[in-house]
Amino acid sequence: MKRSLGNEGFVPIKEILEGKHTDVEVNIRGWIHRTRDIGNMAFLNVRDPSGVVQATFVKDEFDEDKFKAIKDLLVESSLKVKGKVKEDERAPGGYEIAAADAEIVHASEDFPIHKDQSVEHLLDNRHLWMRSTEMRDILNVRSTVFGAIHDYFRTEGYKEFQSPILTPLACEGGATLFPVDYFDEEVYLTQSWQLYAEAAIFGLGDIYTIAPSFRAEKSRTPRHLTEYWHAEVEGLWHELDDIIALGEGLVLHVVDKVLEQNEEELERLDVDLDYLKRLEAPFPIITYDEAVSKLKKEGMNVEYGEDFGVPEEKKLTSLFEKPVFVTHYPKEIKAFYMKRDEKDDSKVLGYDLMVPHVGELIGGSVRETDVDSMIRRLKEGGEDPSIYEWFLDTRRYGSVPHAGYGLGVERVIMWLCNLDHIRDAIPFPSTPNRCRP
RNA sequence: GCCGUCGUAGCUUAAAGGCAGAGCACUCGGCUGUUAACCGAGCGGUUGGCGGUUCGAAUCCGCCCGACGGCGCCA
Numbered sequence: 001m002k003r004s005l006g007n008e009g010f011v012p013i014k015e016i017l018e019g020k021h022t023d024v025e026v027n028i029r030g031w032i033h034r035t036r037d038i039g040n041m042a043f044l045n046v047r048d049p050s051g052v053v054q055a056t057f058v059k060d061e062f063d064e065d066k067f068k069a070i071k072d073l074l075v076e077s078s079l080k081v082k083g084k085v086k087e088d089e090r091a092p093g094g095y096e097i098a099a100a101d102a103e104i105v106h107a108s109e110d111f112p113i114h115k116d117q118s119v120e121h122l123l124d125n126r127h128l129w130m131r132s133t134e135m136r137d138i139l140n141v142r143s144t145v146f147g148a149i150h151d152y153f154r155t156e157g158y159k160e161f162q163s164p165i166l167t168p169l170a171c172e173g174g175a176t177l178f179p180v181d182y183f184d185e186e187v188y189l190t191q192s193w194q195l196y197a198e199a200a201i202f203g204l205g206d207i208y209t210i211a212p213s214f215r216a217e218k219s220r221t222p223r224h225l226t227e228y229w230h231a232e233v234e235g236l237w238h239e240l241d242d243i244i245a246l247g248e249g250l251v252l253h254v255v256d257k258v259l260e261q262n263e264e265e266l267e268r269l270d271v272d273l274d275y276l277k278r279l280e281a282p283f284p285i286i287t288y289d290e291a292v293s294k295l296k297k298e299g300m301n302v303e304y305g306e307d308f309g310v311p312e313e314k315k316l317t318s319l320f321e322k323p324v325f326v327t328h329y330p331k332e333i334k335a336f337y338m339k340r341d342e343k344d345d346s347k348v349l350g351y352d353l354m355v356p357h358v359g360e361l362i363g364g365s366v367r368e369t370d371v372d373s374m375i376r377r378l379k380e381g382g383e384d385p386s387i388y389e390w391f392l393d394t395r396r397y398g399s400v401p402h403a404g405y406g407l408g409v410e411r412v413i414m415w416l417c418n419l420d421h422i423r424d425a426i427p428f429p430s431t432p433n434r435c436r437p
Numbered sequence: 438g439c440c441g442u443c444g445u446a447g448c449u450u451a452a453a454g455g456c457a458g459a460g461c462a463c464u465c466g467g468c469u470g471u472u473a474a475c476c477g478a479g480c481g482g483u484u485g486g487c488g489g490u491u492c493g494a495a496u497c498c499g500c501c502c503g504a505c506g507g508c509g510c511c512a
Contacts, residue, residue: 037471038470091471220506224512359512
Protein backbone atom coordinates (compact mmCIF):
# COMPACT_ATOMS: atom_id res chain seq x y z
CA MET A 1 0.00 0.00 0.00
CA LYS A 2 1.26 3.41 -0.91
CA ARG A 3 2.00 5.52 2.11
CA SER A 4 -0.12 8.66 2.39
CA LEU A 5 1.85 11.87 2.06
CA GLY A 6 -0.76 13.78 4.02
CA ASN A 7 -2.23 15.60 1.06
CA GLU A 8 -5.59 13.85 0.85
CA GLY A 9 -8.36 16.28 0.21
CA PHE A 10 -6.12 19.14 -0.88
CA VAL A 11 -5.29 19.92 -4.49
CA PRO A 12 -2.09 21.55 -5.73
CA ILE A 13 -2.79 25.05 -6.98
CA LYS A 14 -1.04 24.29 -10.25
CA GLU A 15 -3.80 21.82 -11.14
CA ILE A 16 -6.43 24.53 -10.70
CA LEU A 17 -4.52 26.80 -13.07
CA GLU A 18 -4.33 23.92 -15.54
CA GLY A 19 -8.14 23.73 -15.57
CA LYS A 20 -8.30 20.33 -13.91
CA HIS A 21 -10.85 21.26 -11.24
CA THR A 22 -13.07 23.81 -12.98
CA ASP A 23 -16.60 24.04 -11.52
CA VAL A 24 -15.67 21.59 -8.77
CA GLU A 25 -15.41 22.32 -5.06
CA VAL A 26 -11.80 21.92 -3.85
CA ASN A 27 -9.68 22.45 -0.78
CA ILE A 28 -6.35 24.22 -1.01
CA ARG A 29 -3.84 25.23 1.60
CA GLY A 30 -0.94 27.60 1.53
CA TRP A 31 0.13 31.15 2.26
CA ILE A 32 -1.25 34.55 1.39
CA HIS A 33 0.73 36.05 -1.45
CA ARG A 34 -1.26 39.31 -1.63
CA THR A 35 -4.59 40.65 -0.40
CA ARG A 36 -7.02 43.28 -1.62
CA ASP A 37 -10.10 44.37 0.26
CA ILE A 38 -12.79 46.42 -1.49
CA GLY A 39 -15.42 46.66 1.19
CA ASN A 40 -17.95 43.98 0.54
CA MET A 41 -15.45 41.66 -1.11
CA ALA A 42 -11.93 40.51 -0.40
CA PHE A 43 -9.40 38.96 -2.76
CA LEU A 44 -6.70 36.70 -1.37
CA ASN A 45 -4.00 35.38 -3.66
CA VAL A 46 -2.96 32.07 -2.16
CA ARG A 47 0.39 30.43 -2.85
CA ASP A 48 1.52 26.86 -2.39
CA PRO A 49 4.73 25.23 -3.69
CA SER A 50 3.10 24.69 -7.07
CA GLY A 51 1.62 28.12 -7.85
CA VAL A 52 -0.62 31.06 -6.90
CA VAL A 53 -4.40 31.32 -7.28
CA GLN A 54 -6.89 34.01 -6.32
CA ALA A 55 -9.63 33.25 -3.81
CA THR A 56 -12.65 35.57 -3.63
CA PHE A 57 -14.60 36.17 -0.44
CA VAL A 58 -18.04 37.86 -0.55
CA LYS A 59 -18.90 39.61 2.72
CA ASP A 60 -22.57 38.59 2.75
CA GLU A 61 -21.68 34.90 2.59
CA PHE A 62 -19.71 34.92 5.85
CA ASP A 63 -20.54 35.99 9.36
CA GLU A 64 -19.14 39.38 10.18
CA ASP A 65 -16.31 38.35 12.51
CA LYS A 66 -15.05 35.65 10.17
CA PHE A 67 -15.04 37.97 7.18
CA LYS A 68 -13.14 40.62 9.13
CA ALA A 69 -10.60 38.09 10.35
CA ILE A 70 -9.99 36.86 6.82
CA LYS A 71 -9.74 40.25 5.13
CA ASP A 72 -7.40 41.52 7.86
CA LEU A 73 -4.88 38.68 7.39
CA LEU A 74 -1.40 39.88 6.53
CA VAL A 75 0.77 38.62 3.71
CA GLU A 76 2.28 35.14 4.36
CA SER A 77 -0.45 34.08 6.77
CA SER A 78 -1.12 30.38 6.33
CA LEU A 79 -4.64 29.12 5.71
CA LYS A 80 -6.89 26.52 4.16
CA VAL A 81 -9.60 27.53 1.71
CA LYS A 82 -12.59 25.54 0.48
CA GLY A 83 -14.56 26.69 -2.55
CA LYS A 84 -15.68 26.11 -6.09
CA VAL A 85 -13.17 26.68 -8.90
CA LYS A 86 -14.41 29.07 -11.57
CA GLU A 87 -12.88 30.10 -14.83
CA ASP A 88 -12.83 33.91 -14.85
CA GLU A 89 -10.81 36.15 -17.09
CA ARG A 90 -10.69 38.82 -14.38
CA ALA A 91 -8.60 36.50 -12.19
CA PRO A 92 -4.81 36.36 -12.54
CA GLY A 93 -4.07 33.06 -14.24
CA GLY A 94 -7.66 32.82 -15.52
CA TYR A 95 -9.04 30.75 -12.62
CA GLU A 96 -10.19 31.59 -9.12
CA ILE A 97 -11.81 29.97 -6.13
CA ALA A 98 -15.14 31.30 -4.90
CA ALA A 99 -14.47 30.70 -1.24
CA ALA A 100 -17.19 29.01 0.76
CA ASP A 101 -15.08 28.57 3.87
CA ALA A 102 -11.58 29.22 5.15
CA GLU A 103 -9.59 28.11 8.14
CA ILE A 104 -6.82 30.36 9.40
CA VAL A 105 -3.82 28.19 10.28
CA HIS A 106 -1.58 31.04 11.42
CA ALA A 107 -2.05 34.79 11.16
CA SER A 108 1.34 36.14 10.11
CA GLU A 109 3.13 39.08 11.64
CA ASP A 110 4.06 41.93 9.31
CA PHE A 111 6.30 40.24 6.73
CA PRO A 112 9.68 42.00 6.41
CA ILE A 113 9.95 41.63 2.64
CA HIS A 114 7.83 43.93 0.50
CA LYS A 115 8.11 45.26 -3.00
CA ASP A 116 11.19 47.38 -2.38
CA GLN A 117 14.16 45.12 -1.74
CA SER A 118 17.89 45.68 -1.62
CA VAL A 119 20.40 42.87 -2.14
CA GLU A 120 21.51 43.23 1.47
CA HIS A 121 18.00 43.04 2.87
CA LEU A 122 17.17 39.93 0.87
CA LEU A 123 20.38 38.25 2.01
CA ASP A 124 19.66 39.16 5.64
CA ASN A 125 16.21 37.63 5.19
CA ARG A 126 17.25 34.70 3.03
CA HIS A 127 15.19 32.31 5.19
CA LEU A 128 12.08 34.27 4.18
CA TRP A 129 13.16 35.14 0.65
CA MET A 130 13.22 31.41 -0.11
CA ARG A 131 9.45 31.68 -0.46
CA SER A 132 9.82 33.85 -3.55
CA THR A 133 9.10 32.51 -7.02
CA GLU A 134 12.65 33.31 -8.09
CA MET A 135 14.33 31.34 -5.31
CA ARG A 136 11.86 28.48 -5.74
CA ASP A 137 12.63 28.29 -9.46
CA ILE A 138 16.38 28.22 -8.90
CA LEU A 139 16.14 25.62 -6.15
CA ASN A 140 13.97 23.44 -8.38
CA VAL A 141 16.67 23.56 -11.05
CA ARG A 142 19.27 22.84 -8.37
CA SER A 143 17.40 19.72 -7.31
CA THR A 144 17.35 18.51 -10.92
CA VAL A 145 21.07 19.20 -11.31
CA PHE A 146 21.99 17.13 -8.24
CA GLY A 147 19.77 14.28 -9.38
CA ALA A 148 21.22 14.40 -12.89
CA ILE A 149 24.80 14.19 -11.63
CA HIS A 150 23.98 11.08 -9.59
CA ASP A 151 22.13 9.51 -12.57
CA TYR A 152 24.95 10.17 -14.94
CA PHE A 153 27.79 8.72 -12.91
CA ARG A 154 25.80 5.72 -11.70
CA THR A 155 24.60 4.94 -15.21
CA GLU A 156 28.19 5.13 -16.43
CA GLY A 157 29.23 2.63 -13.76
CA TYR A 158 30.82 4.95 -11.17
CA LYS A 159 30.21 4.17 -7.50
CA GLU A 160 29.48 6.81 -4.90
CA PHE A 161 32.26 7.20 -2.36
CA GLN A 162 32.44 9.59 0.62
CA SER A 163 35.55 11.21 2.03
CA PRO A 164 35.90 12.95 5.41
CA ILE A 165 34.94 16.60 5.84
CA LEU A 166 37.42 17.01 8.72
CA THR A 167 40.94 16.41 7.53
CA PRO A 168 44.52 17.26 8.46
CA LEU A 169 45.37 17.55 4.74
CA ALA A 170 45.60 20.56 2.52
CA CYS A 171 44.78 19.83 -1.06
CA GLU A 172 44.98 23.06 -2.99
CA GLY A 173 47.39 25.08 -0.90
CA GLY A 174 47.58 25.73 2.82
CA ALA A 175 46.66 29.40 2.80
CA THR A 176 43.01 28.82 2.03
CA LEU A 177 41.98 26.32 4.70
CA PHE A 178 39.36 26.77 7.40
CA PRO A 179 40.93 25.53 10.64
CA VAL A 180 38.84 23.53 13.10
CA ASP A 181 39.79 22.91 16.72
CA TYR A 182 39.83 19.12 16.95
CA PHE A 183 40.40 18.45 20.68
CA ASP A 184 43.35 20.87 20.75
CA GLU A 185 44.70 19.64 17.44
CA GLU A 186 44.24 21.79 14.35
CA VAL A 187 42.49 20.09 11.46
CA TYR A 188 40.67 21.63 8.49
CA LEU A 189 37.41 21.57 6.59
CA THR A 190 38.06 19.67 3.39
CA GLN A 191 38.83 21.46 0.17
CA SER A 192 38.39 18.39 -1.97
CA TRP A 193 37.45 14.74 -1.96
CA GLN A 194 40.23 13.95 -4.37
CA LEU A 195 43.14 12.77 -2.23
CA TYR A 196 40.98 10.28 -0.37
CA ALA A 197 39.40 9.20 -3.65
CA GLU A 198 42.84 8.39 -5.02
CA ALA A 199 43.25 5.92 -2.19
CA ALA A 200 39.78 4.45 -2.69
CA ILE A 201 40.06 3.58 -6.39
CA PHE A 202 42.51 0.78 -5.59
CA GLY A 203 39.65 -1.11 -3.99
CA LEU A 204 36.49 0.27 -5.52
CA GLY A 205 37.51 1.23 -9.02
CA ASP A 206 35.74 4.18 -10.66
CA ILE A 207 34.06 6.48 -8.14
CA TYR A 208 32.34 9.85 -7.77
CA THR A 209 30.87 12.10 -5.09
CA ILE A 210 28.83 15.23 -4.57
CA ALA A 211 29.97 16.86 -1.36
CA PRO A 212 30.65 20.24 0.18
CA SER A 213 34.11 21.75 -0.21
CA PHE A 214 35.41 24.70 1.76
CA ARG A 215 37.80 27.44 0.67
CA ALA A 216 38.91 30.21 3.00
CA GLU A 217 39.84 32.43 0.06
CA LYS A 218 38.70 36.02 0.47
CA SER A 219 37.49 36.00 -3.08
CA ARG A 220 35.01 38.81 -3.53
CA THR A 221 33.64 37.83 -6.90
CA PRO A 222 30.28 36.79 -8.35
CA ARG A 223 31.56 33.25 -8.85
CA HIS A 224 33.03 32.27 -5.50
CA LEU A 225 31.54 30.74 -2.39
CA THR A 226 33.53 29.73 0.68
CA GLU A 227 31.27 26.68 1.04
CA TYR A 228 30.19 25.07 -2.19
CA TRP A 229 29.10 21.70 -3.53
CA HIS A 230 31.72 19.86 -5.44
CA ALA A 231 30.97 16.99 -7.83
CA GLU A 232 34.16 14.99 -8.21
CA VAL A 233 35.09 11.84 -10.08
CA GLU A 234 38.15 9.63 -10.11
CA GLY A 235 38.58 6.93 -12.75
CA LEU A 236 41.00 4.03 -12.76
CA TRP A 237 43.24 3.70 -15.84
CA HIS A 238 41.64 6.91 -17.18
CA GLU A 239 43.60 9.12 -19.58
CA LEU A 240 43.05 12.75 -20.56
CA ASP A 241 40.62 11.77 -23.34
CA ASP A 242 38.52 9.79 -20.89
CA ILE A 243 38.00 12.62 -18.46
CA ILE A 244 37.31 15.05 -21.29
CA ALA A 245 34.56 12.73 -22.55
CA LEU A 246 33.33 12.28 -18.99
CA GLY A 247 33.17 16.03 -18.40
CA GLU A 248 31.38 16.68 -21.66
CA GLY A 249 28.96 13.80 -21.03
CA LEU A 250 28.11 15.02 -17.55
CA VAL A 251 27.47 18.61 -18.63
CA LEU A 252 25.28 17.53 -21.54
CA HIS A 253 23.31 15.13 -19.36
CA VAL A 254 22.66 17.84 -16.78
CA VAL A 255 21.56 20.27 -19.51
CA ASP A 256 19.19 17.65 -20.97
CA LYS A 257 17.62 16.87 -17.62
CA VAL A 258 17.09 20.52 -16.73
CA LEU A 259 15.54 21.24 -20.13
CA GLU A 260 13.30 18.22 -19.63
CA GLN A 261 12.16 19.03 -16.10
CA ASN A 262 12.52 22.78 -15.62
CA GLU A 263 11.68 24.56 -18.85
CA GLU A 264 9.00 26.64 -17.08
CA GLU A 265 11.46 27.75 -14.40
CA LEU A 266 14.15 28.58 -16.96
CA GLU A 267 11.71 30.73 -18.90
CA ARG A 268 10.76 32.69 -15.80
CA LEU A 269 14.47 33.13 -15.05
CA ASP A 270 14.92 34.61 -18.52
CA VAL A 271 17.37 31.95 -19.67
CA ASP A 272 18.36 31.63 -23.34
CA LEU A 273 16.76 28.22 -23.94
CA ASP A 274 17.94 28.08 -27.55
CA TYR A 275 21.55 28.24 -26.43
CA LEU A 276 21.05 25.28 -24.09
CA LYS A 277 19.08 23.32 -26.70
CA ARG A 278 21.81 23.80 -29.29
CA LEU A 279 24.48 22.26 -27.06
CA GLU A 280 25.69 18.88 -28.24
CA ALA A 281 28.92 16.88 -28.41
CA PRO A 282 31.66 17.46 -29.22
CA PHE A 283 32.77 20.55 -27.30
CA PRO A 284 35.82 22.28 -28.78
CA ILE A 285 39.21 21.31 -27.30
CA ILE A 286 42.21 23.63 -27.52
CA THR A 287 45.57 23.63 -25.83
CA TYR A 288 46.82 26.39 -23.57
CA ASP A 289 49.29 27.41 -26.30
CA GLU A 290 46.49 27.66 -28.86
CA ALA A 291 44.38 29.64 -26.43
CA VAL A 292 47.21 32.12 -25.86
CA SER A 293 47.77 32.68 -29.57
CA LYS A 294 44.03 33.05 -30.18
CA LEU A 295 43.87 35.69 -27.46
CA LYS A 296 46.90 37.48 -28.88
CA LYS A 297 45.28 37.44 -32.30
CA GLU A 298 42.24 39.06 -30.69
CA GLY A 299 44.50 41.85 -29.48
CA MET A 300 44.70 40.77 -25.86
CA ASN A 301 47.87 41.39 -23.92
CA VAL A 302 48.53 37.89 -22.52
CA GLU A 303 51.73 36.91 -20.85
CA TYR A 304 52.72 33.40 -21.92
CA GLY A 305 52.94 31.14 -18.89
CA GLU A 306 50.39 33.08 -16.86
CA ASP A 307 46.98 31.72 -15.95
CA PHE A 308 43.99 33.40 -17.58
CA GLY A 309 42.25 36.21 -15.72
CA VAL A 310 38.66 37.31 -16.03
CA PRO A 311 39.10 39.38 -19.21
CA GLU A 312 40.95 36.51 -20.95
CA GLU A 313 38.29 34.01 -19.91
CA LYS A 314 35.54 36.28 -21.19
CA LYS A 315 37.23 36.74 -24.53
CA LEU A 316 38.09 33.08 -24.93
CA THR A 317 34.61 31.75 -24.14
CA SER A 318 33.07 34.36 -26.44
CA LEU A 319 34.98 32.84 -29.36
CA PHE A 320 33.04 29.56 -29.09
CA GLU A 321 29.38 28.59 -29.37
CA LYS A 322 29.78 25.89 -26.73
CA PRO A 323 31.75 25.26 -23.56
CA VAL A 324 35.45 24.94 -24.39
CA PHE A 325 38.11 22.61 -22.99
CA VAL A 326 41.52 24.19 -22.53
CA THR A 327 44.21 21.54 -22.06
CA HIS A 328 47.96 21.25 -21.44
CA TYR A 329 48.58 24.19 -19.10
CA PRO A 330 52.14 25.01 -18.03
CA LYS A 331 53.02 22.97 -14.96
CA GLU A 332 53.92 26.05 -12.91
CA ILE A 333 50.34 27.26 -12.73
CA LYS A 334 48.74 23.93 -11.87
CA ALA A 335 48.56 21.68 -8.80
CA PHE A 336 51.29 19.30 -7.60
CA TYR A 337 49.26 16.15 -8.32
CA MET A 338 48.94 16.72 -12.07
CA LYS A 339 50.93 14.45 -14.39
CA ARG A 340 53.44 15.95 -16.82
CA ASP A 341 52.97 15.45 -20.52
CA GLU A 342 55.64 13.04 -21.79
CA LYS A 343 55.77 14.87 -25.12
CA ASP A 344 56.36 18.26 -23.47
CA ASP A 345 57.65 18.16 -19.91
CA SER A 346 56.69 21.81 -19.32
CA LYS A 347 52.97 21.03 -19.62
CA VAL A 348 50.53 19.00 -17.54
CA LEU A 349 47.87 16.55 -18.68
CA GLY A 350 44.94 18.53 -17.39
CA TYR A 351 42.14 20.77 -18.53
CA ASP A 352 39.66 23.47 -17.54
CA LEU A 353 36.19 23.49 -19.04
CA MET A 354 35.11 27.08 -19.50
CA VAL A 355 31.73 28.64 -20.24
CA PRO A 356 30.67 32.22 -20.88
CA HIS A 357 29.60 34.39 -17.93
CA VAL A 358 30.84 31.93 -15.29
CA GLY A 359 34.35 30.87 -16.32
CA GLU A 360 35.68 27.55 -15.09
CA LEU A 361 33.07 24.85 -14.63
CA ILE A 362 35.42 21.89 -14.34
CA GLY A 363 39.08 21.39 -13.59
CA GLY A 364 40.49 17.95 -14.28
CA SER A 365 43.75 16.13 -14.78
CA VAL A 366 45.62 12.90 -15.16
CA ARG A 367 47.33 12.30 -11.81
CA GLU A 368 51.04 12.07 -11.21
CA THR A 369 51.85 8.45 -10.36
CA ASP A 370 55.55 8.69 -9.50
CA VAL A 371 56.27 9.24 -5.83
CA ASP A 372 59.59 11.03 -6.31
CA SER A 373 58.38 13.65 -8.73
CA MET A 374 55.35 14.22 -6.52
CA ILE A 375 57.57 14.89 -3.50
CA ARG A 376 59.69 17.20 -5.64
CA ARG A 377 56.62 19.19 -6.78
CA LEU A 378 55.36 19.49 -3.21
CA LYS A 379 58.70 20.88 -2.08
CA GLU A 380 58.75 23.29 -5.03
CA GLY A 381 55.34 24.50 -3.89
CA GLY A 382 56.70 25.20 -0.41
CA GLU A 383 54.80 22.31 1.20
CA ASP A 384 55.98 19.77 3.71
CA PRO A 385 55.70 16.31 2.08
CA SER A 386 55.60 14.58 5.47
CA ILE A 387 51.99 15.75 5.94
CA TYR A 388 51.12 13.80 2.81
CA GLU A 389 52.74 10.54 3.91
CA TRP A 390 49.65 8.34 3.68
CA PHE A 391 48.72 9.88 0.35
CA LEU A 392 52.19 9.19 -1.03
CA ASP A 393 51.65 5.53 -0.14
CA THR A 394 49.12 5.41 -2.99
CA ARG A 395 52.19 5.83 -5.24
CA ARG A 396 54.28 3.21 -3.42
CA TYR A 397 52.12 0.11 -3.55
CA GLY A 398 51.10 -0.74 -7.09
CA SER A 399 50.73 2.82 -8.40
CA VAL A 400 48.47 2.94 -11.45
CA PRO A 401 47.49 5.54 -14.03
CA HIS A 402 44.27 7.35 -13.14
CA ALA A 403 42.55 10.67 -13.68
CA GLY A 404 39.64 12.72 -12.43
CA TYR A 405 38.01 16.10 -12.20
CA GLY A 406 36.01 18.41 -9.97
CA LEU A 407 32.98 20.39 -11.01
CA GLY A 408 31.55 23.35 -9.12
CA VAL A 409 27.88 22.51 -8.85
CA GLU A 410 26.79 26.08 -8.07
CA ARG A 411 28.73 27.30 -11.08
CA VAL A 412 26.74 24.94 -13.25
CA ILE A 413 23.51 26.22 -11.72
CA MET A 414 24.67 29.81 -12.18
CA TRP A 415 25.40 29.07 -15.83
CA LEU A 416 22.12 27.23 -16.47
CA CYS A 417 19.94 29.80 -14.67
CA ASN A 418 21.80 32.83 -16.02
CA LEU A 419 22.39 34.17 -12.50
CA ASP A 420 24.28 37.39 -11.84
CA HIS A 421 25.82 35.96 -8.69
CA ILE A 422 26.68 32.44 -7.55
CA ARG A 423 25.22 33.03 -4.08
CA ASP A 424 21.75 32.66 -5.59
CA ALA A 425 22.62 29.14 -6.75
CA ILE A 426 22.73 27.86 -3.15
CA PRO A 427 19.99 28.24 -0.52
CA PHE A 428 22.14 29.72 2.26
CA PRO A 429 25.33 31.12 0.73
CA SER A 430 28.57 31.66 2.58
CA THR A 431 30.86 34.31 1.16
CA PRO A 432 33.85 36.08 2.74
CA ASN A 433 31.60 38.79 4.22
CA ARG A 434 28.61 36.67 5.10
CA CYS A 435 27.93 33.32 6.75
CA ARG A 436 24.35 33.92 7.88
CA PRO A 437 21.49 33.18 8.09
C1' G B 438 45.18 40.85 -0.12
C1' C B 439 44.10 45.37 -3.35
C1' C B 440 40.70 49.24 -5.51
C1' G B 441 35.89 51.53 -5.29
C1' U B 442 30.74 52.73 -3.64
C1' C B 443 27.25 53.12 0.15
C1' G B 444 25.07 53.18 5.50
C1' U B 445 18.68 58.41 6.98
C1' A B 446 11.57 55.30 9.81
C1' G B 447 10.16 47.96 9.24
C1' C B 448 11.48 48.48 3.55
C1' U B 449 12.95 51.86 -0.75
C1' U B 450 14.69 56.67 -0.66
C1' A B 451 14.83 62.84 -0.63
C1' A B 452 17.31 66.73 1.65
C1' A B 453 25.16 69.11 -1.65
C1' G B 454 26.49 73.58 6.05
C1' G B 455 20.49 76.37 8.07
C1' C B 456 12.94 73.50 10.43
C1' A B 457 15.01 65.61 8.60
C1' G B 458 10.55 65.00 3.93
C1' A B 459 8.13 61.27 0.80
C1' G B 460 6.39 56.36 -1.24
C1' C B 461 5.44 51.45 0.42
C1' A B 462 4.29 48.49 4.84
C1' C B 463 1.42 48.78 9.42
C1' U B 464 -3.21 50.88 12.37
C1' C B 465 -8.17 53.28 11.84
C1' G B 466 -12.17 54.74 8.41
C1' G B 467 -14.50 54.45 3.22
C1' C B 468 -15.51 51.66 -1.28
C1' U B 469 -19.80 45.24 -4.66
C1' G B 470 -14.39 42.66 -9.33
C1' U B 471 -9.58 43.82 -7.22
C1' U B 472 -4.90 42.68 -10.42
C1' A B 473 2.07 44.66 -6.05
C1' A B 474 -6.28 48.38 -6.23
C1' C B 475 -8.01 53.21 -4.93
C1' C B 476 -9.55 57.58 -1.42
C1' G B 477 -8.90 59.93 3.64
C1' A B 478 -6.44 60.02 8.41
C1' G B 479 -2.81 58.14 11.92
C1' C B 480 1.70 55.64 13.89
C1' G B 481 6.80 55.51 12.92
C1' G B 482 13.76 59.15 13.15
C1' U B 483 19.72 59.56 18.77
C1' U B 484 20.57 60.16 10.00
C1' G B 485 25.73 52.87 11.53
C1' G B 486 29.34 54.15 16.01
C1' C B 487 33.06 57.40 18.37
C1' G B 488 35.65 61.89 17.98
C1' G B 489 36.69 66.68 15.45
C1' U B 490 35.70 71.48 12.52
C1' U B 491 31.56 75.16 12.85
C1' C B 492 27.13 79.95 15.74
C1' G B 493 24.94 75.57 13.39
C1' A B 494 26.64 68.83 10.63
C1' A B 495 22.61 63.55 7.53
C1' U B 496 25.90 66.86 4.68
C1' C B 497 32.90 68.67 5.84
C1' C B 498 37.45 65.93 8.31
C1' G B 499 39.58 61.49 11.11
C1' C B 500 39.15 56.61 13.08
C1' C B 501 36.09 52.27 13.72
C1' C B 502 32.05 48.87 12.29
C1' G B 503 28.93 46.78 8.50
C1' A B 504 27.30 45.81 3.57
C1' C B 505 27.65 45.82 -1.64
C1' G B 506 30.53 46.16 -6.47
C1' G B 507 35.26 45.07 -9.06
C1' C B 508 40.41 42.89 -9.36
C1' G B 509 43.66 38.94 -7.89
C1' C B 510 43.25 33.52 -6.58
C1' C B 511 40.19 29.29 -7.58
C1' A B 512 35.56 25.07 -8.91
